[in-house]
Amino acid sequence: MKMLVAVPTYNEAPNIEAFTKSVFEHIPQNAEILVIDDNSPDGTAALVENLMPAYPARLHMLNRPEKQGLAAAYLAAFAWGFNRDYDVFLEMDADFSHKPEYIPAMLEAIQNYDVVIGSRNITGGGVEGWSAIRNMISKGGSLYSRIVLGCPIKDLTGGFNMWRKTALEQLGLRNIISNGYSFQVEMKYRSFCAGCSIKEIPIIFPDRKYGKSKMSKEIFLEAAINIWKIKKDVGNDSGIDQFVKFAITGGLGTITNLLIFYICADKLSFPEIPVSIGCFLIAGTQNYVINHKWSFVQNTAHETLSVGKWILFLGASILGLCVNILVLQAVLSHFVLPFKFIAQGCGIAAGMAVNFMVTKLVVFKKGKRQ
Numbered sequence: 001m002k003m004l005v006a007v008p009t010y011n012e013a014p015n016i017e018a019f020t021k022s023v024f025e026h027i028p029q030n031a032e033i034l035v036i037d038d039n040s041p042d043g044t045a046a047l048v049e050n051l052m053p054a055y056p057a058r059l060h061m062l063n064r065p066e067k068q069g070l071a072a073a074y075l076a077a078f079a080w081g082f083n084r085d086y087d088v089f090l091e092m093d094a095d096f097s098h099k100p101e102y103i104p105a106m107l108e109a110i111q112n113y114d115v116v117i118g119s120r121n122i123t124g125g126g127v128e129g130w131s132a133i134r135n136m137i138s139k140g141g142s143l144y145s146r147i148v149l150g151c152p153i154k155d156l157t158g159g160f161n162m163w164r165k166t167a168l169e170q171l172g173l174r175n176i177i178s179n180g181y182s183f184q185v186e187m188k189y190r191s192f193c194a195g196c197s198i199k200e201i202p203i204i205f206p207d208r209k210y211g212k213s214k215m216s217k218e219i220f221l222e223a224a225i226n227i228w229k230i231k232k233d234v235g236n237d238s239g240i241d242q243f244v245k246f247a248i249t250g251g252l253g254t255i256t257n258l259l260i261f262y263i264c265a266d267k268l269s270f271p272e273i274p275v276s277i278g279c280f281l282i283a284g285t286q287n288y289v290i291n292h293k294w295s296f297v298q299n300t301a302h303e304t305l306s307v308g309k310w311i312l313f314l315g316a317s318i319l320g321l322c323v324n325i326l327v328l329q330a331v332l333s334h335f336v337l338p339f340k341f342i343a344q345g346c347g348i349a350a351g352m353a354v355n356f357m358v359t360k361l362v363v364f365k366k367g368k369r370q
């Protein structure tokens with residue numbers, strides 16, 4: 001398998017030469033390195049250019065005009081690599097926190113997995129030279145992300161990861177929403193949701209040797225909030241989750257429906273069928289809004305409420321209404337009931353089953369975003 005090592009750099013002049021040499025010592029002959037430099041003021045790019053003749057056709061660089069963040073750098077690297085014949089991509093920091101010594105073990109593991117994660121949080125892995133506070137923040141951050149996302153990966157935040165090209169192609173890279181610290185979390189969570197096979201191998205992660213850390217309170221806070229956006233945007237909507245939410249939404253709609261029906265049909269003695277239609281329109285609108293905002297939110301994350309979809313939703317519900325009315329009529333004509341709304345309840349139950357299937361498969365059908 002042919003590998004591309006992608007190395008984003010911003011002010012890594014003190015590290016980049018020794019780092020590049022060390023990586024070349026640990027990768028196969030056919031593997032290559034791509035440095036993505038965002039016009040580092042400290043002249044990182046010039047140092048890479050000086051090294052290029054020593055590694056003909058194996059050391060590449062993407063020069064970008066300004067600092068655009070880690071995610072943008074990696075996405076550019078993947079796009080660059082997709083057009084060439086690499087099978088495997090490795091993400092790596094240039095500051096020696098990701099030791100080149102681990103690359104062979106990762107390459108071995110990628111033979112059998114789609115994704116290989118250099119993990120600080122499994123037996124044999126860990127960090128070196130971090131204060132207790134920083135360690136606690138990092139561990140807490142990983143645990144927090146795992147719980148919020150319901151994702152079993154132990155090191156969600158780390159950036160030393162190897163991907164098969166075929167895995168990257170499944171992630172929907174065009175839809176990545178993170179451009180900071182949460183980028184790595186999002187990438188891994190997307191691979192988990194896409195059903196990729198994932199292997200964590202232990203790494204010891206020393207603090208950067210030279211240069212300044214870019215971590216700050218603001219970055220950390222932004223990442224903590226982003227996790228929720230990622231969950232909302234990427235999360236696998238298990239059919240069960242969706243059904244439970246749809247049922248709760250339907251339940252609320254039913255209460256609205258029955259209440260109006262009871263007042264109009266039972267108390268005011270209006271004819272049942274027109275009342276049922278009125279109930280349907282009101283409860284249907286309520287259901288559309290709640291389903292859009294909640295039950296099917298993962299499918300609608302990039303859409304606003306729209307008249308078109310509302311009509312489609314009501315159209316889908318018309319089917320449910322037809323079933324509703326048929327059942328209502330059947331129950332009314334065959335049973336003697338203390339209240340007519342009981343028959344309407346039966347109608348709603350049957351109509352809702354039809355409604356769910358059509359709503360899920362037609363109205364809130366997942367778009368072609370992946």
Ligand SMILES: Nc1nc2c(ncn2[C@@H]2O[C@H](COP(=O)(O)OP(=O)(O)OP(=O)(O)O)[C@@H](O)[C@H]2O)c(=O)[nH]1
Nearest residue numbers: 008009010036038068069070073093094208213214
């Ligand atoms: N191209 C590019 N590289 C970046 C950017 N921000 C950070 N990097 C590089 O990405 C790698 C990881 O950087 P960060 O995630 O900021 O973490 P760090 O600065 O290493 O922080 P510490 O490890 O805590 O010192 C390093 O090689 C950085 O030089 C950016 O905006 N553009």
Ligand SMILES: [Mg+2]
Nearest residue numbers: 093095097208
């Ligand atoms: Mg670092």
